[in-house]
Amino acid sequence: MAVDTPATIAIIGAGPIGLEAALYSRFLGYDVLVFEQGLVAESVQRWGHVEMFTPFSMNCSPLGVAAIQAQGSTELPSEDQLLTGCQWRTRYLIPLSQTDLLADSIHQRTNVVKVGRQSVLKHEMLGAAERATSRFRILVDGVNGEAVHQADIVIDCSGVLGVANWLGSGGGPAVGERALIDHIDHLPPDVLGKDKSRFEGMKTLLVGAGYSAATTAVELSRLVMANSETQFVWAVRAVETHTPITRHTNDRLASRDQLAQTANALASQADGPCRMRGETSIESIRRDDQGAFWIRFYGQDAEESFDNLVANVGFCGDNTITDQLQVHRCYASDGPMNLAATLSQQTTADCLDQKSTGADSLKNPEPNLYLLGSKSYARNPSFLFAVGLEQIRDLFTLIGDRETLDLYATVGTARS
Template identity: 35%
Template sequence: MSTSLHDLPVVVIGGGPVGLAAAAHLAEREIPFVVLEAGDAPAAAVRQWGHVRLFSPWRYNVDAAARRLLADAGWVEPDLDVLPTGAQLADDYLRPLADLPALKPHVRYDSRVIAVTRQGMDRVRTANRATTPLLVRLANGDDLLARAVIDASGTWTNPNVLGASGIPAHGEGEAVAFLEHALPDVAGADRNRFAGKRTLVVGAGHSAANTLLSLAELAGQTPETSVVWAIRSTSPARTYGGEADDALPARGALGSRLRAHVEDGTIELVTGFAVEHLETTTDDRVRVSHGATTITADRIVSATGFRPDHTFVSELRLDLDPILGSTRALAPLIDPNEHSCGTVPPHGADELAQPEPGFYAIGVKSYGRAPTFLLATGYEQARSVVAALAGDWEAARDVQLDLPETGVCNSNPVLDSDTIAGGSCCDTSAAPATEPAARGLATGIDGGLLRAPLTLISVTEAGNSDQAGTCCG
């Protein structure tokens, strides 16, 4: 018995900020949907970096459709000028959103997707493909049929390797006991693993910067603690960013504080270091080497970013850019060699469409390996894609997105300190100083999240969340 596509729901993979935003837009348009979240609660991945504070205040962290639905239910939005932590984002916004009557019956937890294909078809068969339901298989063996699939699963569970060549360094597998995932809770739950230890942080994005600042604070409390920072480039200018010229003050302060710790010697900076070999020592330490240069440490924090996992959609027809792993149409718009977070042009359903009808990846996963994603972008992607699924192409193509300047124009600028201090290399005419140019932005990523440690500013991105080394988070 055949099933009509229009009788089937849209399946959203991922119950993080962008996945739930897509659900809110689907609910507003009365399109049946199911959200599949791998964790046991909304935004399970966000909770893993719950100790980290976002760069942007609440006014920019809530999707427009979600805000309307929550307001109708009597939700009181937090103080618009306060910068929330990841835990607050999950508890004070995403949990209430997922619990709304319009969403709750349609959100399934502990539902990890292991494959997406066409019912009765592999990717070779063409006949009747566009009118055949998509099939989503879960780890528990359940199969769901869908009229469309929106993949908002993020990249948090698929970090890059430590090796600089895109493959594991020699000895990386044997040294796994010394390695930490990005953004450990240095000041909290993970403190004992770092106190009194020598920690090497590898990476040049904001995940690395946050960890370095937390370690520097720990070093001030525990003198035996020491911190080494290794980057591949010859200058840390990308990580320092725009500093005072950043449209998001908390993000600018991150770079300024990091620079200060490097200059006063609290953080030892090693430039031009590409991890090639790891070797454990007899005294339970690890040696990390690049050529003749060797760094010995007790712990290593791998803050080298994230990459998308396309393996579970390998039976779909995808046209992926060979470099970034995004859609081919989106790649030139987000190329980190050309763009910072603030210079990415608006884009929506047209740029996110694949040769496989009805399949879209949105959120940080849509950017592939480009580390310039912002949560505001994900919210607008969700709005545009849902409008397209509703057949409202006028709304789908009316993409509106203003993003803040970072003070640098791409993710690997050749800038000296005078250039940084002298102002942004980017045109900020669209971003008046009195009003940060962002509509709903919260996280970028490291591939990631716009993050700042709890200690960065007193008042204040990646799994199924949205989060890679980045100029913007």
């Protein structure tokens, strides 16, 4: 349903997509409240040492570039540059958050606890547009304690990194895992940088078979080659362990393909830097007084000890923020149903080939509530920033009921 200005849009998360959605809203004249639990682009900072696969041209928007350039002081990266997460944050995302259009809208260190309706409960007025007559009520917990805000539209851009997948057999927690959650690395640790002392000369268990696991495996291997006391075991669910990382045919992201090839070459070496362990699932984890992890793998009686446990097994996001609202979720991905259904019809496995899913795929039963960015993909790991920009463009054709609205094209054309 169309919502014209003046109206307030609340955005959960000042990550890359939250910032871009806020900018688009401000360009159109909406009042904007952005709530960020940490600092701007906090999640990107968490994997900041990792080099991105996509060049800077795919990690910025025409609006973002125009807004930063209008401030006059920041030199932007070149279009083909491959930045690390930290560089993306400091050279684009933070300058973007400091532009005149956004600076006053962003509330850092403000966690969104719950979003509901002021006077309508979850089970009332099923999927009805009339729910929107009651404004959204947003409970936040920030530096000054708890507070309530109201908004006409809510865009949840809180990402997925808040909740990691479990290590246990069948996707549930291994025995003991819940109590140890804060001691397990869920993102690739900075093995050759700030975390080196934790890994050098130590024995690490790495679990996972995606690009994050590949990143960790390559860095741990370098450490093993430099220091023969260092050991690591790489555990995957597949029976075959020679090619744990799936390569994309004719991959257009050269650094992604290089990473996959390097990781697979390590895995296939008989006397290489890592010991591979196929068909693995974990039954129990405990930690002794010295901090060592004791892992019991499924089907084994004895435990094996490790100094570090790196679980690069993906994330699923926190759905409790909007659980008082009518969000229809996919039973497989946990993402919003319309979008998940549309994505399941796309035949390509390569995130570069994804087509815009269209404005209708962003609708929920709850009027004026939208999930964008990596949050909208939930357990589906193929989200790219460039996809999020398409979502933003599509969303504002809905919000303003202007089918042909495309500020990215307008601003891009004006700049060229």
